Amino acid sequence: MQTPESNSAAPNAQFICLTCQRGAEPALKKEMAKRRPDFRFSYSRPGFVTFKLPRLMSTEDRLALDVRALGAIFARSCAHSIGRVADKNADPNEFDLNRAVERVWELARAAFETRDAPKIARLHVYERDRFDVGTRGFEPGLTDYAFEVHRALYGAAHDSFRSSFGPNADRLDAPGDPGEVCLDVAIVERNEFHVGFHRVSDAHSRYPGGLFPLALPTDAASRAFLKFEEGLRWADFPIGIGSRCVDIGASPGGGSQALLARGAEVLGVDPAEIDPRVLVNPNFTHLRGKINQLKRKLFRKSRWFLTDMNVAPDYTLDALEEIVNRDDIAARGLLFTLKFFEWKLADNIPEYIARVKSWGFNHVKARQLQFNRQEIMIAALKKPFYR
Ligand SMILES: C[S@@+](CC[C@H](N)C(=O)[O-])C[C@H]1O[C@@H](n2cnc3c(N)ncnc32)[C@H](O)[C@@H]1O
Structure with missing residues (x-):
């Protein structure tokens, strides 16, 4: 079994990771090119797009740069990257999740263990959309795998992080409170995690990946x-x-x-x-x-x-x-x-x-x-x- 590799963003570059509806990436890239021409497109997978920031920003400025501030209508969530944990060589089913989780915490320690760093209040884990909305009854939402990774991540948290967790941080679907800083783990593949952070501001940013934990009631007349x-x-x-x-x-x-x-x-x-x-x-x-x-x-x-x-x-x-x-x-x-x-x-x-x-x-x-x-x-x- 291979060991997941982690690589933090090069210190001379900063990136944002955006999620969106699968199929909406061209619309998202287009609106970013129009509204933020100085942000350079970096990487994209269906439902997931990253951009390089035009200049190095302070953590406080990065926290203020959210979906609303970007003005991106097609972005569901925005995380400021602190690195990636991936094991592209391994069969996704043999991916060493516990090792990957350790790597995520190593990135978090490097980014947040300085005295003036913001405190992490909760862990937001989410997968990019697996299908087009509506295909095979698919509705975007928190997946079983996201819950599994969250459990492993929460369980492996060191006391230095655990002590600043907010109420119900053990529950992936519990809403964050405005102002709380979240550690984001965007699952792009089962063996490819993009790690970042954001501050809770509007209604969507309270939930992992901007995904409300909503289910269709049995007596609903329509979706x-x-x-x-x-x-x-x-x-x-x-x-x-x-x-x-x-x-x-x-x-x-x-x-x-x-x-x-x-x-x-x-x-x-x-x-x-x-x-x-x-x-x-x-x-x-x-x-x-x-x-x-x-x-x-x-x-x-x-x-x-x-x-x-x-x-x-x-x-x-x-x-x-x-x-x-x-x-x-x-x-x-x-x-x-x-x-x-x-x-x-x-x-x-x-x-x-x-x-x-x-x-x-x-x-x-x-x-x-x-x-x-x-x-x-x-x-x-x-x-x-x-x-
Ligand atoms: C996507 S469905 C709406 C679903 C509905 N909002 C729900 O909650 O179940 C679109 C509806 O728009 C209606 N519609 C289309 N043109 C309309 C018009 N000019 N005036 C009123 N309703 C119209 C159609 O009859 C159809 O029922």
Whole structure:
């Protein structure tokens, strides 16, 4: 059996490791080239891309450089590399995991055992996506192997690290707290670990690889439940009991279920049937028809507009624009998907975002969510909101 090799990043170069949906690497590389032309593309595997930083940065500056600061819509997670542990010669099934874990801790000691180094609060272990989203029922998430590697890594932690671990650090799926620094182990192959670190900032960075530990409830009307559940957590809109929402393209109803679970009142617009488990909820009303066929006065009391129509981005934006620009409708927030039937449409994202901002939404963000397919989610909010 071979011994896993570790090599720390050359001291004269620093790298970031990004994960993304499998197939989205060209879109991620393109947006990085546009937004961060000084970051040099370094290495890529499906679902995993690394870049060399344009200059050496202090640890504090690296901690501040996260997915949000990069402005990378297609990145799920960003770890600052401290090295790699790999044994490319060995059969992946004969990979010496315990030895590899020792190597990970050697890298961590070299990077974090100085007095002014940040304290590691938890261990984030995650695999790059094995399949395209939706293929063979695949949904991105924490894998059995990630749990196994986490167990081994946690078990082998020296006291000097263990003493600074945060609550529930023994659980891979426990969320980190804002400000905590995590040691990242991105599993690119079973025998190839990229080791790095990041600081918990937004909702996704609390979880390994930006992967929410969400499973489809058995009574979910559709997998869109996962998309909207993740989208609502990410958007962090104050949607709760009595919030008036419109779900455009609601059939069969998974997305509406995520709203109803928060106590919202939902008008579900769709010419197609709604799942009886959604219809039975007294807070749900089915408005049967296409969005442009319905009387606008139905939406006068609505504040939140969500949509996941299987149409081109311009159609979705036209439909929302026509509603939110009316004097008799006071929209506070929007949460919607833009579907890229061809990847070329992703080039238009800056224009799509500018268009949404021109409607008076002053907080607009976009992200390819874990449960998005070839599409992105946009969250737009008016803050403060007067009505
Ligand atoms: C991907 S499905 C939506 C899944 C749904 N959000 C859920 O949570 O189960 C797309 C839906 O958009 C609807 N749709 C397409 N064009 C529409 C339009 N112009 N007005 C209303 N609904 C539309 C379709 O009938 C279809 O049910």
